[in-house]
Amino acid sequence: MRLARSTGAGGGLLIVVLGIWGIFIPFVGPYFHYGFSPDTAWHFSSNRLWLDILPGVAAVLGGVALILAERRARGVTGGWLALMGGVWFLLGPSISLLWSHATGGPLHSGIGAPLGGHDRAAVEFIGFFYGLGALITAFSALAIGRFASRPGLVEGPASAPVSTPQSESEPPDAESQPQQDGA
Secondary structure, eight states, X not given: OBOOGGGTHHHHHHHHHHHHHHHHHXXXXXXXXXXXXXXXXXXOOHHHXXXXXXXXXXXXXXXXXXXXXXXXXXXXXXXXXXXXXXXXXXXXXXXXXXXXXXXXXXXXXXXXXXXXXXXXXXXXXXXXXXXXXXXXXXXXXXXXXXXXXXOOOOOSSSOOOOOOXXXXXXXXXXXXXXXXXTO
């Protein structure tokens, strides 16, 4: 069903911006001493691929699909793709404990150790994963609901010709009069 183009544009744009943040912050964050070890900018690792780049790409693609959606199916699909990226950001640090063999507890998981102290580590976890994932999840869920609840635009002719009932002042047609016997 065809919808107005503005249905997913606002949420889609925010999701694209957040997805780009998720993709690039692990690479530029070390310039500002904001991130996880190793403390080198533009350092690529498989952990950054699985925990930052892929969920960010899913969010960006979902956001672009929301922006460009003219039909309900494309908008809902884009919303679900962005939602999966957001949930991936939320669950990634916890799931990375399954493949990480680092010692030192959850702060030293597959994502690396936070670069700051306890306060800054909390901000880094929120900015890299939990807050980012929560915002993407919220905006994509709102977009899915918006696409599901919007009425569609009418395609084709505005309406079919409507027959009007005969008024009392018009004489009935000869064909529509009942036939009387014997007269």
